[in-house]
Every structure is written in structure tokens, then in C-alpha cells.
Amino acid sequence: MSDTARTFEQKTPSEIERELDHLNRLARTLDSRFVLPGTSIRFGLDTLIGLVPGIGDTLVAAPSAWIIWRGHRMGIGKRHIARMVANSAADYVIGLVPVIGDLFDVGFKANLRNVAILQEQLDARKQAQSAVQPETGALA
Template identity: 60%
Template sequence: MAKLPVSRADEKARIERLARWLDARFVIPGTGIRFGLDSLIGLVPGVGDLAMFAPAVWIIARAVALGAPAHLIVRMAINTGLDLVIGAIPVLGDLFDLGFKANLRNARLLSRWLDRTGDGQT
């Protein structure tokens, strides 16, 4: 089956949806603090943060495929690297994950760039 071309708007929406699932899908009742699968799975010592590295890298790969400039890719990679390295520190890393939300940051960076460059087909 042939794959239909995906518009930049569709790709942007898909990336934003994944970022929300990873960083802000759930709310701690009574606090307004949002968290996602990254925080939950990141609680698993040793492998949790590493497992959550894969979808974060996918977001960056999509940015590359959409033609994002090198400086944007580097900034996204730094966000993801910080999330991986600091997130791996027991307790401190879990708290960092709750506040930093690297995937939402990266989706926002890419979204702003896409908005500035237009919304044509890729």
C-alpha cells in the first residue's frame, strides 16, 4: 500500500500529541502538576529513562525530516540529553522530569519554526 504524503500541519499535530503523552498527559489531583509517560516510566531504575530516550529521539528525527535548521536540532538534542542525563539521577532526576518536560519544549521549538516557515507539504 502506498504511503500518502503527510502535511507539515499533520506532522506537527502528531509530534505535539506524542509530546503531551510523554510529558503532560496526567495531572496529580489537587495540584495542577502535570506529568506523562516519561515521568512514570522514568521511575524504573536503570532502564526507564533510557527507554524514554527513543520517542524523544523520534521527535528530533522528525524535525530533521521536516528540514529544521541545525541550530534547532542542536537545541532539541541538548534538551533531550539533559532529560536523559539528569533524569537518570535517582529522586532528583524524577523531580527534574516533572518540571523540565523536554519533549514539550522540543515540540514547542519545532512548532514555532514550522509556523514561521509556513505550513506547506513536506
């Protein structure tokens, strides 16, 4: 069975952390890889590629969809997947508008938002699972 075919429950905590690290690196590359010199304004490949009229935002939609798909494969709930889709859809649709869309990309950072949703849900699931598992230890 390939690594991508394994469900969340079949993965070890270290495998889940590696997956989240990979998705976080991808999101940072897309949304905040570079700094505008002399400012604290961060932007990524999403903004740069989005400058190409028409095709730029469409090209960047693929890695955004990948992040959502990985969240789905990890078993994130439908409501949270819907939030992730809404973030990416807003980024895509508004990103199509010249200049305004590029400014929106710099501020909105849909991919970082989506990875934060994913991280939040996986952390909540981990806490719920650890609360259900009985404590192990010797009686004193």
C-alpha cells in the same frame, strides 16, 4: 514514495499540520498526560517510566529521538536540532539521578519544549514563504 520520505517542501499544509498534531500528542503523552490529584502539577509517561531505575529513562529516549528525527526530516535547521538534542540529553542525563531526575522530568518537559521549537521554526518558515509568494488577485 512513503509519507515519511517526503520532504517538508513536498508536503501540503494539511499534512504538515497532521504531523505536528501527532508529534504534539506524543509530547503531551510523554510530558503532561496526567495531573497530580489536588494540584495543577502535570506529568507524563516520561516521569512514570523514568521511575524504573536504569532502563526507564533509556526506554523513553526513543520517542524523544523520534521527535528530533521528524524535525530533521522536516528540514529544521541544525542550530534548532542541536537545541532539541540538548533538551533531550539534559532530560536523559539528569533523569538518571534517582528522585532528583524524576522531579526534573516533571518540571522540564523536554518533549514539549522540542515540539515548541519545531512549531516555531515551521511557523517562521511558513511566514517567510508566504511573504516571498507574490500576491494574487485581480486588478481593480
